[in-house]
Amino acid sequence: MTRTVHCRKYNEDLPGLDRPPYPGAKGEDIFNNVSRKAWEEWQKHQTMLINERRLNMMNADDRKFIQAEMDKFLAGEDYAQAEGYVPPSP
Numbered sequence: 001m002t003r004t005v006h007c008r009k010y011n012e013d014l015p016g017l018d019r020p021p022y023p024g025a026k027g028e029d030i031f032n033n034v035s036r037k038a039w040e041e042w043q044k045h046q047t048m049l050i051n052e053r054r055l056n057m058m059n060a061d062d063r064k065f066i067q068a069e070m071d072k073f074l075a076g077e078d079y080a081q082a083e084g085y086v087p088p089s090p
Contacts, residue, residue, distance in 0.1 A: 007035035009076045014038075034074050042073050052082035 005016035014035035020027030021039065030039070046066060049055065055062040065080075072079040 005031075005033060005035055007038050008033045009038040009074050010035060011076070030074065038074060042070060045073060045079075046070065048082050049080060 003016040003018075004013050006012070007014045014037055017031055017034070017036050017039055020031040022030065046069075049066065049069065050057065055066065057063055057066070069080050
C-alpha cells in the first residue's frame with residue numbers, strides 16, 4: 001500500500017516517497033512532508049538548473065545554491081529558473 005503524506009508544496013494529501021532521499025534530519029523531513037510528485041518534479045528541475053547554469057556539484061557554493069533552491073521549491077516559494085526557460089503552457 002502506498003504511503004500518503006500531506007505535501008508542503010501542494011498542501012494536499014498525496015503519495016509519499018518509499019524512503020528518505022537524504023540521510024539525517026533533512027531526509028526524514030522530506031520523507032514525512034514532501035510527496036513523490038513534488039520530489040520527482042524537483043529532481044527534473046534540479047537537473048535543468050545544474051545543466052543550464054553549468055553548476056559543478058564538486059563546488060561547495062554550487063551545492064549550497066542547489067540546497068537553498070530545493071528548500072524553496074519544496075516549500076512552494078519562488079525558486080530559481082534556468083535562464084531563458086519558459087514553462088510549457090497547460
